[in-house]
Amino acid sequence: MLLRRKFLQQSLLGSLGVLIGKEQLRASPVGGKLGKASGPVVISTWAPNAKANAAAWQVLAANGRALDALEKGIHVTEADPTDQSVGYGGLPDRDGKVTVDSCVMDEWGNCGAVMCLEHILHPVSVARLVMERTPHVQLVGEGALKFALEQGFSKTNLLTPEAEKAWRNWLKTSRYDPMITVEHLEERNKKNKKKPGQQHDHDTIGMLALDSNGNLSGACSTSGMAFKMNGRVGDSPIIGAGLFVDNEVGAATATGVGEEIVRICGSHTIVEMMRAGHSPEEACKKAVERIVKRNGLQKAKEIQAGFIAINKQGEVGAYSLIDGFNYAVHTESGPYTKNAKFLI
Structure with missing residues (x-):
């Protein structure tokens, strides 16, 4: 009986050792040493967000957690009045109200989001608290604002004089079409020979990071489509559309016309493509191809x-x-910016 009990104990310990070993392998990047990442990485949409990356890198370089790094990085863009796409200084909706959307997702698959939130400077931090302090994933509008105030956030006027001027100028010729922003952007770009998404155009910050422990996280923040219908929400705060993280595989985030990204569950699609063996670039291309096929x-x-x-290998x-x-x-190795390949 004692021999049998000892055998069972040894078998159980052996099985646990195999399971623990599998979990360690799963949590470590392929090609790196067991339990150790090949090196931290942070990536964000749009070259001007290099300054947000620099803030995030301070956390990563000190062996900090990916999610902490992303929150710090996105704070930079949310508080920048010259960026008319995110937070303070963001262009308002057609009623003149600046509403912000944000979401986060960590290495454990936990996630939180706020949508159509007003008067709060750092919605990414509110989204994180939704994840950490409530049983929910998403809070919207007045409920999100009430929660933020209860958590100690203060009301801030996010509408800068420059953004208000842009809105009032838009009102003079507006047809109150919620998609007029996109048409307006294309006409202006053709006229001025500018490309979408440059520093003075309207868009989102999406950030992804791999920390020194080999863990992935992601975050998004935006003030949404300029002069949108009041209450409109795009892809940015929607888990699976504007952001998705799977710590076994990789993470993805999106930028652009949110309605199109939602329709293909863009970020989730990309992560699943990486799971199937595609590189990050190939997976992103597959998602873009789906938008073309649909439209x-x-x-x-x-x-x-x-x-x-970004994949698990960095x-x-x-x-x-x-x-x-x-x-x-x-x-x-340092910071750099890069132009993405494009389909059409």
Whole structure:
């Protein structure tokens, strides 16, 4: 009886050792030493967000957690009045109200989001508290604002004089079409020979990071489509559309016309493509191809949409529908920006 009990104990311990070993392998990047990442990486949509990457890198370089790094990085863009796409200084909806959306997702698959939130400077931090302090994933509008105030956030006027002026000028010729922003952007870009997503155009910050422990996280923040219908929400705060993280595989985030990204569950699609063996760039291209297939080539030419992704090995990639999408990366070798390949 004692021999049998000892045998069972040894068998159980052996099985646990195999399971623990599998979990360690699963949590460590392929090609790196067991339990140790090949090096931290942070990547974000749009080259001007290199300054947000730099703030995130301070946390990663000190062996900090990926999610902490992303929160710190996105704070930079949310508080920048010269960025009219995110947070303070963001262009308002057609009623003149600045509403912000944000979400986070960590290495454990936990996630939180806020949508159509007003008066709060750092929605990414509210989204994180939704994840950590409530049983829910998403809070919206007045409920999200009430929660933020209960958590100690203060009301801030996010509408800067410059953003208000842009809105009042828009009102003079507006047809109150919720998609007029996209048309307006394309006309202006053709006239000025500018590319979508440059510093003074309207878009989102999506950030992904791999920390020194080999763990992935992601975060998004935006003030949404300029002069949108009040209450409109795009892809940015929607888990699986604007952001998705699977710590066994990789992470992806999106930028552009949110309605199109939601329709293909863009970020989740990319992560699943990486699970199937595609590189981050190839996976992003597959998502872009789905937008073209759904819309047809001619209509797709008028849509701004791009993706960035990172896999468990720390490889990064991006792809966009049309020319003009660039992204920022920071690694142990330093920061750099890159123009994404495009489909049409």
